[in-house]
Amino acid sequence: MAEALLRELAGHRFEVFSAGPEPALRIHPLTVAQLRPGVSDLGVLCPKSWLEFTGEWAPRMDLVVALDESVAAPHAPVFPGEPAFSVWNFADPLADFLSEPERIRLFEKVFWQIVRQLSGFIEAPKYARPPRPTPVRGATSRALAGLPTCDVPR
Template structure:
């Protein structure tokens, strides 16, 4: 007998202070590379007015829907109505679990630390090079994350927390998350 497999996607929230560059890039890449298995979101405590133009420039060549990207407050993900995340990934330590608000369901969290391409004073060509470097670091991290065997099969509602926890606890990667 043929049937339709009913599965749900893993929900991943990327956090960054202004939610205008690193977290937006991570959200867009996860959605583009594995949107059939993941729902990706991004937010921050001090959202910028718009996505940074250098982030848009990095994403434009390969991301099909840039229109859905916008800086958001992480408070949009804290209420009863908010989607329940399976994993929260901070892209710098200033927004890690010690600093972030409580999210519904208390999802596991981890840190993927990348340099802030918006920090400090630098000339535009230097900033563009830093954006390029950080972009490719995030590409590698997201690619490794979606290739983890734990995410090869869709999550069941009862097993997803255990699978995500196992992914975080694995010690063979340099980051606090297993990717």
């Protein structure tokens, strides 16, 4: 969800990826339900292991943001380029104890929390101005070309 939202809000200024320690097989339908059809590029969304971003050909990142303390820096792999690490804690809408109506409400709540957090992030002085143009590195394009496509529920 955070990847899609940052692409919507400032994708022209950031190269955005998302990954985790135990990726799901597909994007959760309640995540897709929160995103805006025709605005969110669902074709690029795919659950990925963060190990895809640790190899020689992985894109170099400036910042890694964990959306839960359980995947914070002490638990994360080493990413090339030694990016800064930040933790933005959000409730887990997939927690086992939630009823389906609670889960739906929590997905919506987390969606808006992520929107607010990202809005502040992209307006931070460090990121508020457009970046200087930089050449596209071959390693980045090769890494992206190797990413799998996903079956996104519609």
